[in-house]
Amino acid sequence: MTPVPPPAVELSADQARRIALRAQGFLGAPDRRAGVPGVLRHLGAVQLDTISVLARSHELIPYARLGPVGRRTVEDAYWSGGRTFEYWSHAACILPVEEWPHFAFRRRAYRSRPHWHHDLPDGVYDTVIKQLRDEGPLTATELGGAKNGGEWWDWSASKVAVERALMYGEVVCTERRGWKRVYDLAERAIPDALLHDELSDAECRRRLVALAGRSLGVGTRGDIADYHRLKGEEFDAVVADSGLVPVVVEGWTKPAWADPEALAKEPRGRHRTTLLSPFDSLIWERARTERIFGFTHRLEAYVPKQKRIHGYFAMPLLAGGKLQGRVDPAREGTTLVAKQASLAGPKAVAPMAEALVEAAAWVGCTDIRVDRVDAPELREPLRTEIGHALQRAFR
Numbered sequence: 001m002t003p004v005p006p007p008a009v010e011l012s013a014d015q016a017r018r019i020a021l022r023a024q025g026f027l028g029a030p031d032r033r034a035g036v037p038g039v040l041r042h043l044g045a046v047q048l049d050t051i052s053v054l055a056r057s058h059e060l061i062p063y064a065r066l067g068p069v070g071r072r073t074v075e076d077a078y079w080s081g082g083r084t085f086e087y088w089s090h091a092a093c094i095l096p097v098e099e100w101p102h103f104a105f106r107r108r109a110y111r112s113r114p115h116w117h118h119d120l121p122d123g124v125y126d127t128v129i130k131q132l133r134d135e136g137p138l139t140a141t142e143l144g145g146a147k148n149g150g151e152w153w154d155w156s157a158s159k160v161a162v163e164r165a166l167m168y169g170e171v172v173c174t175e176r177r178g179w180k181r182v183y184d185l186a187e188r189a190i191p192d193a194l195l196h197d198e199l200s201d202a203e204c205r206r207r208l209v210a211l212a213g214r215s216l217g218v219g220t221r222g223d224i225a226d227y228h229r230l231k232g233e234e235f236d237a238v239v240a241d242s243g244l245v246p247v248v249v250e251g252w253t254k255p256a257w258a259d260p261e262a263l264a265k266e267p268r269g270r271h272r273t274t275l276l277s278p279f280d281s282l283i284w285e286r287a288r289t290e291r292i293f294g295f296t297h298r299l300e301a302y303v304p305k306q307k308r309i310h311g312y313f314a315m316p317l318l319a320g321g322k323l324q325g326r327v328d329p330a331r332e333g334t335t336l337v338a339k340q341a342s343l344a345g346p347k348a349v350a351p352m353a354e355a356l357v358e359a360a361a362w363v364g365c366t367d368i369r370v371d372r373v374d375a376p377e378l379r380e381p382l383r384t385e386i387g388h389a390l391q392r393a394f395r
Contacts, residue, residue: 008246008255009171009263011017016249017292018267019258021216021321023283025065028269036062036069036077040084044215045093045228047279048086050179051301053313054329054336054363057095060277064318068362079175082189086173086181087166089228090284092391098212100190104197105204107169120160125319128161129170129185137174137184166253169197189279213244218258223288227281252291275315275327282285283316283323295323311340319351327352329359335367336360341382342374353385357393366394 011019024043029158031038039062040046049057059074078084087103088125095103128143135142146159155163162183165171172189174182186195199207212227213219219227224244225235233251244257278282278299283289290296297316300308311328318324329336336356343352360368368386373379 001049001209008248009258011218011247011249011258013250013252013292015267016247016252016256017060018321019217019262020219020268020292021217021271022267023215023262026272026274026282026318027267027321030066030272032066035066036074037083039065040078040094041096041098042097042215043281044211045089045095045281046078047090047281047284048094048176049315051280052360054275054315054331056277057277060275061280063362064274064276064280065272068358071362076262082174082191084174086176086305090281091126091229091279097190097194100194101199102197102204102207102211104169104199105201107167107197108201108289110164110167120164121157125161125164126156129165132183132185136188137182139177139180141180143183156388205234206241208211209235209238210242210244213242214259214261216259217262218247218249218256219288220252220254220256222254223285224257226285239255271318271319271321273351274317275329275359276318277315278313282318283380289323295321297323297326310342312353314340317343317348317352317355319348319355324348325352327356329356331363331365332369334365335369336363336365337373338368338370340372340374341370342383343378346378346381349381349385353382353389357385357389359391361393366390 005126018027020132025039041224046058046061048261051057054060055071059071062069062074078094083097085097085100086092086094088106089095130140131143140159145156152182162171166173166183166280169186171183171220172186174184174189175182208228208230211226212224216223217226221232221235243260245260245263247256247258247289249256278297283297295316300310300314301312310326314326314328316323316326325341325348326340330339331337336359338356341352343349356368360366370379370383370386373382
């Protein structure tokens with residue numbers, strides 16, 4: 001007789017939202033003792049991006065969870081002590097070094113693409129590996145130059161070679177120096193206990209699905225697969241063995257799974273009030289953000305200026321466990337400029353002022369200017385509240 005599967009756990013939309021917030025580090029007291037390394041281990045991946053407004057996105061991620069931790073502290077936590085490596089996960093991401101074995105399937109897949117979109121002269125790959133062995137760690141510039149002098153992707157042969165070695169897993173990016181990748185041999189940078197590709201493709205994906213489920217708390221097939229850029233069918237093949245629990249979430253039209261530890265205890269605690277990077281893993285997937293928060297957000301940095309609605313790098317405001325607005329920030333000397341702000345209503349004025357003042361202090365600004373508010377009647381209340389908050393912060 002075929003066994004009947006147990007009924008799925010039922011969650012309200014509010015429970016799912018709070019589970020997601022706690023899993024992402026926004027509900028409950030922050031673990032300050034674990035600091036930035038703890039945030040990275042908890043999230044499993046922190047996305048990198050070239051855009052820097054208040055700060056680069058990988059700096060904004062721990063800031064959003066821990067508060068105004070020193071920016072030098074953030075960089076040191078990521079890049080010193082051999083705790084991390086950079087690889088392609090959700091995108092280019094900083095990853096805990098413990099996850100190195102889990103990406104063996106991806107390294108094998110890249111090795112099966114011998115040309116990887118670029119022709120490479122004979123001997124260049126071996127020369128780059130030898131140079132790293134003799135002189136590393138090195139940047140692409142130190143390996144002979146990153147560019148040929150042409151357009152943006154006109155990489156030099158040595159740059160192509162070292163990036164290919166990075167994808168294959170023979171080379172590791174161990175830090176960013178002036179935003180340039182610093183490369184070293186994996187045999188030198190990755191601990192011996194982790195430096196292996198013994199896990200099968202299925203086991204790699206099973207572990208990544210389990211980790212993504214833990215980092216999200218609860219999610220659909222698309223949510224969990226997308227966290228480390230797995231395909232839907234890859235998720236399907238391993239989810240039954242991942243330890244995740246099937247759940248039904250009120251208002252969600254698709255099946256979902258949750259981390260069993262997230263279900264074991266009701267999520268409670270203090271909500272963080274903060275501005276979020278558009279690349280934050282809480283909101284990096286638009287459909288999930290709309291489903292959980294009823295908030296539509298799109299990064300408009302790559303949208304033509306005349307077609308932008310909310311601004312170049314609009315940062316959502318998280319307050320009270322909800323997304324209550326957004327602001328497009330800039331810096332002019334020691335003034336943080338809110339070029340454009342939108343608020344869910346009058347109740348969002350005080351949280352927006354609090355978030356702006358904390359962000360200003362973090363990046364060394366002592367004043368805040370509000371240029372535009374979508375609801376004109378809230379502009380003066382916001383400016384007044386910011387003034388009060390600045391007085392409290394800097395008195």
